[in-house]
Amino acid sequence: MVRFILRRLLQVIPVFIGTTLLVYYMVFALPGDPIAALFGDRQPPQAVIDTLRSQYHLDQPFWVQYGLFLQNLFTFNLGNDFTGQPIAASLARVFPVTAMLAVEALAIQAIFGVAFGVFAGLRRGGWFDSTVLVASLVVIAVPTFVLGFVFQLVFGVQLGWAKPTVGANADWGSLLLPAVVLGLVSFAYVLRLTRASVSENMNADYVRTATAKGLSRPRVVLAHILRNSLIPVVTYLGANLGGLMGGAIVTEGIFNVPGVGNKLYQAVLRSEGPTIVSIVSVLVLVFVVANLLVDLLYAWLDPRIRYDQ
Amino acid sequence: MRDKEMITPEINIEEAGRTGVRPLLEIRDLAITFKTGSGDVQAVRNAHLTIMPGETVAIVGESGSGKSTTALAAIGLLPANGAVSGGQILLDGEDIAHASEKRMIELRGNTIGMVPQDPMSNLNPVWKIGYQVKETLRANGRPSGTEDIAKVLSQAGLPDAHRRANQYPHEFSGGMRQRALIAIGLSCQPRLLIADEPTSALDVTVQRQILDHLETMTNELGTAVLLITHDLGLAAERADKVVVMYRGQVVEAGPSLELLRNPQHPYTRRLVESAPSLASRRIQVAKEQGVEASDLLAPAAEAAVADNVLQIQDLRRVYKLRSGLGKSTDFAAVDGVSFDVKRGTTTAIVGESGSGKSTVARMVLQLEKPSEGRILFDGVDTSLLKPKELFKFRRRVQPIFQDPYGSLDPMYNIFRTIEEPLRVHKIGDAASREKKVRELLDQVALPQSTMQRYPNELSGGQRQRIAIARALALDPEVIICDEAVSALDVLVQAQVLNLLADLQANLGLTYLFITHDLAVVRQIADHVCVMEKGKLVETGSTDDVFESPQQDYTKALLNAIPGAKLMLPPEVA
Numbered sequence: 001m002v003r004f005i006l007r008r009l010l011q012v013i014p015v016f017i018g019t020t021l022l023v024y025y026m027v028f029a030l031p032g033d034p035i036a037a038l039f040g041d042r043q044p045p046q047a048v049i050d051t052l053r054s055q056y057h058l059d060q061p062f063w064v065q066y067g068l069f070l071q072n073l074f075t076f077n078l079g080n081d082f083t084g085q086p087i088a089a090s091l092a093r094v095f096p097v098t099a100m101l102a103v104e105a106l107a108i109q110a111i112f113g114v115a116f117g118v119f120a121g122l123r124r125g126g127w128f129d130s131t132v133l134v135a136s137l138v139v140i141a142v143p144t145f146v147l148g149f150v151f152q153l154v155f156g157v158q159l160g161w162a163k164p165t166v167g168a169n170a171d172w173g174s175l176l177l178p179a180v181v182l183g184l185v186s187f188a189y190v191l192r193l194t195r196a197s198v199s200e201n202m203n204a205d206y207v208r209t210a211t212a213k214g215l216s217r218p219r220v221v222l223a224h225i226l227r228n229s230l231i232p233v234v235t236y237l238g239a240n241l242g243g244l245m246g247g248a249i250v251t252e253g254i255f256n257v258p259g260v261g262n263k264l265y266q267a268v269l270r271s272e273g274p275t276i277v278s279i280v281s282v283l284v285l286v287f288v289v290a291n292l293l294v295d296l297l298y299a300w301l302d303p304r305i306r307y308d309q
Numbered sequence: 310m311r312d313k314e315m316i317t318p319e320i321n322i323e324e325a326g327r328t329g330v331r332p333l334l335e336i337r338d339l340a341i342t343f344k345t346g347s348g349d350v351q352a353v354r355n356a357h358l359t360i361m362p363g364e365t366v367a368i369v370g371e372s373g374s375g376k377s378t379t380a381l382a383a384i385g386l387l388p389a390n391g392a393v394s395g396g397q398i399l400l401d402g403e404d405i406a407h408a409s410e411k412r413m414i415e416l417r418g419n420t421i422g423m424v425p426q427d428p429m430s431n432l433n434p435v436w437k438i439g440y441q442v443k444e445t446l447r448a449n450g451r452p453s454g455t456e457d458i459a460k461v462l463s464q465a466g467l468p469d470a471h472r473r474a475n476q477y478p479h480e481f482s483g484g485m486r487q488r489a490l491i492a493i494g495l496s497c498q499p500r501l502l503i504a505d506e507p508t509s510a511l512d513v514t515v516q517r518q519i520l521d522h523l524e525t526m527t528n529e530l531g532t533a534v535l536l537i538t539h540d541l542g543l544a545a546e547r548a549d550k551v552v553v554m555y556r557g558q559v560v561e562a563g564p565s566l567e568l569l570r571n572p573q574h575p576y577t578r579r580l581v582e583s584a585p586s587l588a589s590r591r592i593q594v595a596k597e598q599g600v601e602a603s604d605l606l607a608p609a610a611e612a613a614v615a616d617n618v619l620q621i622q623d624l625r626r627v628y629k630l631r632s633g634l635g636k637s638t639d640f641a642a643v644d645g646v647s648f649d650v651k652r653g654t655t656t657a658i659v660g661e662s663g664s665g666k667s668t669v670a671r672m673v674l675q676l677e678k679p680s681e682g683r684i685l686f687d688g689v690d691t692s693l694l695k696p697k698e699l700f701k702f703r704r705r706v707q708p709i710f711q712d713p714y715g716s717l718d719p720m721y722n723i724f725r726t727i728e729e730p731l732r733v734h735k736i737g738d739a740a741s742r743e744k745k746v747r748e749l750l751d752q753v754a755l756p757q758s759t760m761q762r763y764p765n766e767l768s769g770g771q772r773q774r775i776a777i778a779r780a781l782a783l784d785p786e787v788i789i790c791d792e793a794v795s796a797l798d799v800l801v802q803a804q805v806l807n808l809l810a811d812l813q814a815n816l817g818l819t820y821l822f823i824t825h826d827l828a829v830v831r832q833i834a835d836h837v838c839v840m841e842k843g844k845l846v847e848t849g850s851t852d853d854v855f856e857s858p859q860q861d862y863t864k865a866l867l868n869a870i871p872g873a874k875l876m877l878p879p880e881v882a
Contacts, residue, residue, distance in 0.1 A: 205430040208386055212425070213445040213493060214418025217410070223444065224433050302435055303477045 005292065012288050016281065023280045024066050027273040056082070056274075069274060073281070081267070081275045090263065091278060097170045098252070098259035102244035104175055105183030110237055113187045117194025117233075118226060124199045133195075136188035148181045148254040165256040178255040182248055186240050193236055197229035204228070231301050238294030242287035333401060333533050334360040334383060334501055340395035341378055341387065352378045352391065353557045360501065360533045365524075367536040367544035367565070369580070370554035371798040376537050377426075379554070380503045382406070383535070384421045385413035400501070418449040422499035422532075424523075426506040428486035432478040438462070438489050439474025442496060449497040465492035466522045483662075484515040491523055498530055505537045512661035512825055513869035520547060520871075539798060541580050542828075543871030545569045553577045583803035617685075618787055618819050619650035619673065624682035626668050642668045644843040646682075650787070650836075655813065655820040657834035657851070659827055659866065665843040670791045670823045674708055675699060686787075704734055707780040711792035713772035717764040723750075723775055724760040730782045749778040753808060770801035777808065781816075791823045806833055827870050831855060839863050 035052050053059045057068055072079050078087035120129040139147070155177060156164030162177040201207065202225055210224045249261035260279060267275040299305045336358040343350045353375040360366045368376040381387050383398055385408065398406040405416065417423075425431040432441060439458045446453035446461070455471070462470035465488045478486055487507065494502055507523065508516035524547065527534050538544050544551050545565040552562040553574065561574040572578045626643040643665040650656045658666040671677040673684055675691060684691045686702065694702055707730075710716040717726055727746045731737060737745065747757050753774040764772055773793065780788055790809070794802045810833065812818055822834055830837055830851065837854045839847040839862065847860045858864045 203388075205425060205427060206433040209423070209425050209431045209490070209493075210433065210444075212384055212386060212417055212423035213448060214414055214416075214497070215444060215448045216414055219444070219448065223436070227435055228433065303437075304434055304479045 005296075008288075008292050008295070012285070015288060016284055019284045020069075020277050020281055021066065024069065024273060024277050025062065027271060027276050028062050028065065030271050065273070069277060072274075073278075078278050079274050081272050082270060087275055087278050090275075091282065094258060094260050094263045095282065097175075097257060098245055098248060098261065100170065100172060101175050101179055101182065101248060101252070101257060101259060102241060104172065104179035105186075105244050106237065106241055108179060108183040109187045109190050109240070113190025114194050114226075114230070114233060117191040118198050118221070118229075120191065121195040121198025121229075122202065122221065122225075124195075129195070132191065136191050139184050139188040144181065144185060145250050145254065147184060148178075148251055151177060151181050152254060166258070167256060168258060170257060170259075175257065178248075178251050178257055181254075182244060182251045186236075186244075190233055190236060193233050194229060197232055198225055201225050201228045227301060231298065234297050234301065235294055238290050238297070241290040242283065245283055245286050330361060331402060332359045332399070333362045333364075334358070334535070335399040336379065336383070336396070337399065338396035339379065339382065339393065339398065339406070341375070341382055341391055342394040343388070343391045345390065351394070351557060353382075356396070356554070356557075356559050357562070358535075358552055358559070360535060362500065363528075363531045363533055364550070365527070365534040365536060365548045366550045366552060367538055367548035368552045368554055369538055369541050369544045371539055371800060373556075374554040375557040376554045377505055380505055380535055380537050383501075384417060384423055384503055385410075386423075418445055418497045418499065420499055420501065422494040422497065422502045424487075424491050424494040424502065424504040424507045426509060428483050428490055428511070431490055432481075432486055434478050437475055437477055438481070441489070442474070442493055445493050445496050451497055461492045461496045462489065464526065465489065465495070466518075467492065483511055484519060487511060487515075487519055488522070491519070491526070495526055495530065495532065499532060501533045501535065502527060503535045503537070506539070507536075509539070513827065513871075514661060514865055516871070517869040540871055541569070541799070546871055553580065579800060583800050616651050617649040618652040618687060619821065620683075620685040620688075621649070621669070621673070622647050622683045622685065624669065624672060624684065625680045626665070626672060626677065627680040641843050643672070643679075646838075646840070646843075646845045648836075648838050648845065648848055650819060650821055652786075652819050653813070653817045654835040655822055655833050656836040656838065657822040657824060657830040658838045658840055659824060659830055660840035661825060661866075663842070664840040666823050666825075666840050667791055669840075670708075670789050670821065673821065674706060674789055675702065700734075704783045705785050706787045706789065707783060707785040708789045708791065709773070709776050709780050709793040711795055713769050713776055713796060714764075716776055717772055719764050722761060722763050723767075726764070726775060727779050727782055730779060734783060736783070745782065746778075749781055752781065752812065753778045768801075769797055770805060773797060773801075773805055774808065777805075777812070781812070784816075785818070787819045787821065789821045789823070792825070793822070794829060795824065795826060802829070809833065827855075827866055839866065 035049055035056075035058065050059075057065050060068070069079075078091070081087050081090065116132055120126075120132050123129055152164050155161045163174050164177075166174045166178065207220060207224050210220045215223075245260065248257070248259060249265055251257070252259045252261035253265070260283075264276065264279050267279065336356055339353055339356040339358075340351060341353040343352050356375070356379050358366065358368070358379070368379065370376040378387065378391065382393055383400075383405075385405065387393070393406045396406065397404045400416070400420070405412070408416075432438070439455075439462075442458045442461050443453045446457060451457070455474070458474050459470040462474060467473050467485060467488050473481075473485075473489075478489075481489065491507070494504075504523065508519050511519065520543075523534075526532075534548075536544065536548055541551075545568075548565050550563065551565045551568050553560050553568070553576065555574075555576045561568060561572065561577045568577065569581060572581050624643055624646045625641060628640045628642055630638050630640045646665075646669060648656070658669060660666045668677065672679050675694075679692070686706065691699075691702065721729070724743070724746055727749055728742050731742045731745060736742070746760060750757050750759055755771060755774050755778070759767070759771070759775075764775070767775065773796075776793075793809075794805050797805060806829065809820065813820060820833070822830070824830060834851045837847075837849060837851050838845055839854070839860065841862045847854060847858065847863045849859075854863060855867065858867055
């Protein structure tokens with residue numbers, strides 16, 4: 001198992017270099033001059049432009065720029081963004097907020113998705129199953145930004161149950177409403193996945209045998225149906241965690257959450273190569289670690305899976 | 310007071326010697342109905358059954374006869390769409406046909422235990438064996454410490470029980486899993502054990518060991534057993550009484566030997582006649598005609614070609630098994646096997662799973678390359694065939710596989726299925742191919758209208774006929790049957806074996822028959838090769854091998870045929 005984990009961590013290196021190289025190149029290839037954009041309509045003296053260019057190494061060829069970025073990365077110095085702020089500091093500000101948001105959304109999906117899915121799957125064709133299926137279809141069909149604005153209006157403004165926007169001081173409570181919106185679509189998928197898996201496993205021979213042994217119904221469901229049904233769900237949730245971290249741009253925008261999505265969006269607008277690549281690098285790490293966790297969880301859920309071979 | 314039990318309306322069985330003892334389980338007029346999309350289906354009607362304490366009763370019938378459904382009703386495990394629609398299930402006098410789920414949970418495990426059919430799918434793959442025993446003990450209020458678990462497992466015949474308890478089902482062989490399931494079924498010392506085809510998925514020798522062990526355990530504990538089986542020989546050997554079910558009804562019941570020797574109902578008679586474990590001879594008609602056919606063919610065959618259509622010489626197949634850290638060990642699945650197959654005859658390769666018999670078949674079919682040794686077909690080394698010659702070779706040697714559900718493409722209708730080999734080999738035009746398909750359907754005794762149907766609309770026996778028709782499409786000389794009848798019910802199996810025998814007689818076909826079932830070998834083969842762990846341990850004519858087996862392994866295999874000891878005195882033909 002240790003060997004497996006080590007091997008997986010080593011795989012991070014090529015993945016990391018590949019993604020950062022690709023993203024760095026795409027930013028480099030973007031049309032328009034980031035320095036000119038900094039000054040808006042004003043025309044700064046050429047000397048200022050040149051200084052700024054050399055300060056941010058924009059006058060260097062692509063490979064040198066990328067090399068310098070990597071060098072900075074390994075010395076834990078991400079450099080400054082175009083407004084002169086250290087990138088490391090701004091990342092340290094935005095990532096915890098998005099992490100909180102993602103964890104909250106993930107918990108909502110996992111807990112409610114699995115619970116609803118189990119109930120629906122056990123009574124397939126019942127009123128609960130039918131209701132939940134239709135509702136989940138609606139959730140999947142309606143775009144996130146529509147859901148976001150509706151929730152903001154109804155729960156935030158009209159009912160006043162939550163703060164309509166998050167603002168600078170994000171905490172678990174204020175992030176709840178955006179987390180619900182963010183988690184809702186995946187919640188519907190988790191629910192459907194669990195439901196299908198449960199209703200399939202319900203008819204498994206070993207479930208009948210478990211009942212024949214004299215086990216109570218709750219025990220049969222928890223020990224023999226649920227655990228076996230979780231295997232596909234865990235895969236989906238793991239892959240989804242990465243998506244929650246990076247894909248919260250719309251939700252963070254609607255609720256004014258000072259997180260990764262917002263930061264990334266602004267950086268893209270300003271063609272700030274180093275900031276974009278730094279954010280992407282961290283996201284790559286999150287993805288890799290999330291997938292590793294899924295694989296480990298897999299082996300725990302299904303002992304037939306062994307990675308040491 | 311004498312206890313008179315009405316088993317069927319016609320037959321009275323006197324429970325002699327059990328005067329005053331109340332039956333443990335009594336099923337009266339039981340009816341079970343399933344709700345399906347196309348209306349209600351009555352799966353069981355007027356079923357009667359009595360089990361006295363400590364007694365073993367077998368229900369025999371083919372799939373769909375309602376035997377398992379009846380047994381499942383007794384433990385309250387009918388599928389969700391099924392329900393008892395009439396009659397009573399009396400357990401010690403208490404009617405449990407409509408008992409509450411709470412009451413059934415009390416009874417299951419403690420009073421009624423179950424050993425299910427398929428050891429591969431009946432243990433939860435994600436829990437350790439020990440845990441699956443533990444939860445049974447705990448749910449029934451029994452001590453469930455490590456020692457208790459080990460005791461339960463070792464009583465079921467699992468050696469090294471402490472270590473075994475810490476393993477997962479996938480680390481167990483089929484036989485060991487079945488032992489674990491028996492351990493679970495008997496762990497709480499129930500008064501009644503329902504054993505639903507407990508060994509049908511296992512090799513005969515393992516089957517025998519497990520049934521012996523089950524018998525010993527239930528005798529010691531005084532457990533009554535309701536044994537469900539499709540094998541009349543096995544039922545007669547193991548049970549005090551046999552109940553025969555057919556299409557949801559009990560057609561006959563009585564003491565085992567009596568019923569076997571003197572079957573009353575026409576269905577029971579057919580079952581006795583076709584039970585492979587009880588048949589003592591090669592299918593006669595075929596043998597006589599077969600000799601005739603090969604005589605007719607003999608002059609036509611080229612003189613230069615030896616009588617042996619297939620010659621297997623020192624065949625070896627080695628697999629590399631990975632044993633971690635880049636090391637590997639060699640495993641010889643087939644090790645130095647040589648035998649000849651005479652034209653127009655049937656040669657059977659018998660052995661348990663893992664004996665290498667299917668690997669031999671795959672190598673003969675050129676689906677796998679031998680590591681060493683040669684396979685001569687008509688005197689030509691098949692390994693030297695060029696791709697074009699190999700293509701021609703495939704026309705002459707055709708396979709029929711075990712699983713008639715898996716070997717037909719569900720998206721192809723029957724016409725396309727049978728026509729495909731003709732099209733691949735570019736034989737004839739559309740019209741002549743259709744004519745050929747019609748002929749083939751006639752040959753396998755299926756109506757020509759079957760052409761428009763799809764595999765899922767056909768029964769197992771019909772599908773296997775389709776597989777035979779497809780194999781015959783290219784007028785092959787040799788047919789390799791890999792467990793071709795193993796998945797079929799006895800009566801259907803007998804029909805298919807007869808069909809194969811007739812085809813051999815009419816077309817002069819040569820069969821290489823791979824099977825684990827010696828009873829089938831007895832019925833169809835002229836020559837037998839017995840394989841054990843990759844090696845050929847005995848070979849000879851079927852009669853010789855069956856009458857005077859030389860090797861201990863062959864003797865063990867023969868002894869393990871259920872009902873072998875009950876073999877009926879051979880009637881004079």
